[in-house]
Amino acid sequence: MCFIQLRDKGGGFLPFPNGNNSRRKERHTPQTMLQVDLHSHTLFSCCGIHTALEMLHHAKALGLNSLAITDHGLALQGRLNGNFFKRFINPVPGIRLLKGVECNLLDAPGRIDCPLEFLPYMDVVLLGLHNNIKKGLGKKRYTDMMLEALDSNPYVDIIAHPDVAGWEVAFEPVVRAAVEHGMAIELNNSKSALGGASPEETRKLILTCKRLQCPVVISSDAHAVNEIGQDRAIRVLLEELEFPEDLVINRDVSTAMAFIEQRRERKRPHRGDILTNPPAAAS
Ligand SMILES: [Zn+2]
Numbered sequence: 214m215c216f217i218q219l220r221d222k223g224g225g226f227l228p229f230p231n232g233n234n235s236r237r238k239e240r241h242t243p244q245t246m247l248q249v250d251l252h253s254h255t256l257f258s259c260c261g262i263h264t265a266l267e268m269l270h271h272a273k274a275l276g277l278n279s280l281a282i283t284d285h286g287l288a289l290q291g292r293l294n295g296n297f298f299k300r301f302i303n304p305v306p307g308i309r310l311l312k313g314v315e316c317n318l319l320d321a322p323g324r325i326d327c328p329l330e331f332l333p334y335m336d337v338v339l340l341g342l343h344n345n346i347k348k349g350l351g352k353k354r355y356t357d358m359m360l361e362a363l364d365s366n367p368y369v370d371i372i373a374h375p376d377v378a379g380w381e382v383a384f385e386p387v388v389r390a391a392v393e394h395g396m397a398i399e400l401n402n403s404k405s406a407l408g409g410a411s412p413e414e415t416r417k418l419i420l421t422c423k424r425l426q427c428p429v430v431i432s433s434d435a436h437a438v439n440e441i442g443q444d445r446a447i448r449v450l451l452e453e454l455e456f457p458e459d460l461v462i463n464r465d466v467s468t469a470m471a472f473i474e475q476r477r478e479r480k481r482p483h484r485g486d487i488l489t490n491p492p493a494a495a496s
């Protein structure tokens with residue numbers, strides 16, 4: 214049996230939960246919680262089970278600095294809503310609400326379902342393959358679809374879970390495209406923790422990012438409050454593969470925010486309506 218012993222934020226070992234604190238075969242994670250989580254879902258997604266307020270209150274209680282709410286695009290029945298983007302502004306004091314969307318690739322060359330009318334209000338745009346696209350079409354097809362979509366939609370910031378089972382892509386060209394466009398590759402904790410991506414595929418993805426020096430984002434992809442900020446399944450793999458911490462964009466608050474600011478410029482030419490600040494909520 215292999216025991217994972219956790220460290221606290223100061224680097225010391227936390228006690229084993231069963232009270233036996235003798236040294237064992239030690240595998241450990243250097244960090245147990247994200248400060249900035251750039252991928253989560255609410256009731257506005259077909260699959261989320263909590264409200265935005267519940268997610269934010271829980272994230273604040275956990276000590277996060279920022280939580281991005283990134284509900285699904287229309288192809289997965291996401292209820293993307295102008296009031297959320299325009300009028301729901303940091304409703305919980307003490308935690309920053311980042312806004313975004315998890316877009317879906319569509320079955321037409323280069324097309325995705327990003328609602329461009331909300332782009333001026335978005336901090337982060339993720340793009341992934343989901344079950345609006347048939348499984349089993351082959352790695353070449355999915356890779357071509359992804360590469361075309363990235364070329365056609367350079368305002369995408371993060372390629373979500375490219376290691377997801379069922380829609381396999383070739384990592385080398387996708388990671389190269391991410392580097393070329395200044396995008397990040399997502400390492401998705403939920404997919405790794407719940408079996409949505411095999412450890413072998415995730416290891417290959419991590420090693421490809423390491424070799425090509427591609428920045429990554431660790432995300433919880435939380436669909437419930439208990440998953441917010443979780444990074445352990447990914448941290449174990451990053452440590453095992455000696456992945457450089459300086460390639461992890463959300464390793465701290467300032468690098469995560471610098472990424473968001475830098476990417477805002479990429480969105481500018483694609484926004485129909487140029488706004489630098491969201492308007493105040495209407496009375
Ligand atoms: Zn997804």
Ligand SMILES: [Zn+2]
Nearest residue numbers: 252254315434
């Ligand atoms: Zn998601």
